[in-house]
Amino acid sequence: MKIATYNVNGVNGRLPVLLRWLSETQPDIACLQELKAPQEKFPEEAILEAGYEALWLGQKSWNGVAVLSKIGKPEVSRTSLPGDDSDDASRYLEVKVKDLIIACLYLPNGNPVPGPKFDYKMGWFERLDAHAEMLINSGKKVILAGDFNVMPTENDVYKPEKFKNDALFLPEIREAFHNLIGQGWTDAIRHLYPNETIYTFWDYFRNAYQRNAGMRIDHFLLSPEVLPQLKKAGVDTDVRGWEKSSDHGPVWIELK
């Protein structure tokens, strides 16, 4: 079984690229972030025609997450993180498919630092941390997948020194990510490729993709019950080079 996560940066503007990617790579489940579309503007028909049933949380202009499946319709588990009823950003969609719980998440960017956006990011991470602990303690097969907006180590960004004061790389956010992992989660890409330089995002400008000036910010975290099934993982880096592509590339895992 192949599961993918892809920050599409606009699901309607990206539809031709999204459909081509689904058709060429055939993930069984795809988690999408940054739909940038209200609930009623999600391209459900085109996704259905591509063979996928979908659940999605839309929002006007920004955010938005979805889970696509061609192995049975996902069942909603949660549509937000617990802990802050005032947060109405569409950033978290947790579903059940088969025997898996899959959390599709879009962590806030957090820049500029310092400021309310970074405070919001740290607060969001705290709520994720608390909920993830509950999930991992459940003993179920759980996957946290999505755009975490965190480069976990210096090997995850092309020029670490340039990002010392960035919300994606500050010590406190890397520590938050490290603490989350410490609950018992496994970073699937790093588990299979401990030392390789692997990126999932390349900026639109300065020819970042052509220069491979990238960052690894989209992640798969696996609960201990899922880890033994991990067979392969990778990034569809070529998709980032397609015409009208997102600034992120799709990341995927294969489970036995």
Place this chain on the structure above:
DNA sequence: ATGCCTTTTAACAAAAGA
């Protein structure tokens, strides 16, 4: 030092992204 591009919204720039 810098959002240098791209998307969305809306009707022009502005906001946001990372």
